[in-house]
Amino acid sequence: MTVLSTLPTALVGGLLTLWLFGEQASLYAFVGMFMLMGIVKKNGILIVDFAIQRVLAGEPADKAIHDASMDRFRPILMTTLAAVFGALPIALAFGADGASRQPLGLVIVGGLVVSQFITLFITPVIYLYLEEFQEKVLDRTSFFRAERAGANSAVQAGDERMR
Numbered sequence: 001m002t003v004l005s006t007l008p009t010a011l012v013g014g015l016l017t018l019w020l021f022g023e024q025a026s027l028y029a030f031v032g033m034f035m036l037m038g039i040v041k042k043n044g045i046l047i048v049d050f051a052i053q054r055v056l057a058g059e060p061a062d063k064a065i066h067d068a069s070m071d072r073f074r075p076i077l078m079t080t081l082a083a084v085f086g087a088l089p090i091a092l093a094f095g096a097d098g099a100s101r102q103p104l105g106l107v108i109v110g111g112l113v114v115s116q117f118i119t120l121f122i123t124p125v126i127y128l129y130l131e132e133f134q135e136k137v138l139d140r141t142s143f144f145r146a147e148r149a150g151a152n153s154a155v156q157a158g159d160e161r162m163r
Contacts, residue, residue, distance in 0.1 A: 002127045003044035009122070010040040010115035017110020023103045032087075032107030039083050040115050046072045047123050061131040065124045073120075080116050084109050 014036050018029060047068050054064035089095070091105030 001130055002048050002123060003041055005126045006040050006044040006115065006119040006123055007037055009118045010036050010111045013114025013118075014107035014111030016114065017106045018103060020110075021102075021106055023106055026100075026103050028101050029103035029107050032104040033111070036108055036111040036115075039079065039112065040119065043076045043079065043116075044119065044123055046076055048127060051127060055131070062128060065127050065131075069120070069124050076116075076120075080112050084112050087112075 011033060014029075014033055015025070018025060023029070047065070050068035050072055051061070051065040054067060055061055059067075087105045087108035089105070090098070090101050091109045093099050093102040093105075
């Protein structure tokens with residue numbers, strides 16, 4: 001849920017960029033939106049996966065997501081900048097028949113710029129809210145209960161006794 005929450009901001013940013021430049025939502029624009037969703041989703045996964053690993057190691061959720069955001073900031077920024085600079089010539093309509101592919105570049109550049117400014121702040125907040133919901137509501141039933149560090153260490157202790 002946390003990772004999927006990053007997608008609307010990216011798509012809104014891409015569509016807003018098309019609107020600002022007066023371009024139509026063409027087939028190239030839709031291809032750009034799919035590419036944009038993949039990049040933004042990957043960035044969200046980098047943060048959330050790193051935080052989950054730290055929570056399973058026994059770290060509190062708020063410290064885990066903060067550390068994950070700080071540690072994964074550089075790889076996320078490098079991926080975003082590489083995609084933006086790669087799509088910039090397409091967005092500026094360079095090359096033969098560049099005007100037809102311009103919506104592709106505009107969606108990618110605009111969507112990445114907007115989504116990075118917003119999702120770097122929203123992803124940790126949504127993660128913390130969903131983690132709190134997990135602890136206070138879902139962990140009360142055995143079907144939805146999440147594994148925590150205490151459960152993992154108990155299993156490991158049982159494995160040690162069996163040896």
